[in-house]
Amino acid sequence: MAKADPIADVPDWAETTEQQVLDAALKRVADEGWTARLATRAGAACGLSAGETELLLPHGPADLAALLSRRHDARAMAALAKLDPKSLKIRERIARGVEARLNAATEDEAAVRRLTGFLVLPPNAALGARLAWESADVLWRWAGDTATDENHYTKRALLAGILTGALAIRLASGREAALAFTDRRIANVMAFEKWKATTRLKPSKFLDGAAAALGKMRYS
Secondary structure, three states: OOOOOHHHHOOOHHHHHHHHHHHHHHHHHHHHOOOHHHHHHHHHHOOOOHHHHHHHOOOOHHHHHHHHHHHHHHHHHHHHOOOOHHHOOHHHHHHHHHHHHHHHHHOOHHHHHHHHHHHOOHHHHHHHHHHHHHHHHHHHHHOOOOOOOHHHHHHHHHHHHHHHHHHHHHHHHOHHHHHHHHHHHHHHHHHHHHHHHHHOOOOOHHHHHHHHHHHHHHHO
């Protein structure tokens, strides 16, 4: 019988410590703001030196932002696991997905408010867009989307915009206003898709082929 590998039973140190530092950061963000100092002090609270924290989180607050966004994605997926997406119409799947993602984010509302301010700064706009895209991709996969053509990208771009707008409204005006916004935007998207179908609007063969190739690479 082969001997058990003791290393395999040890949780990944970096992943575990990242989550510990994120927890420490969430306790301090109201006072510190979403800053490099937040990362350093959160690391120190977990027993890390400044150098160790930089090794773990080389981009400081940007890495913390990604960790929090992905935690919220996972939290939303845990809530959605109670639903069978196949039992819902596609617009209902997206609406429930957005609602779950908003609920996940607002469990850390104070931190999300600070994070929103951080992500709207010009140097961080690309990070904000990437994280919104990731969240949209997670929700579309749960909804059962397997598109590999240009629709793979347009669906995620549209949903990323809905998620970003809905979160801003949730923070400013509350849950009901955010859900009403979501319903309107989904209706707009569905109307656009219907218009595309009736007008037979198609991308050029070149763009269609390129998008299909990228989509297949994405799912390979």
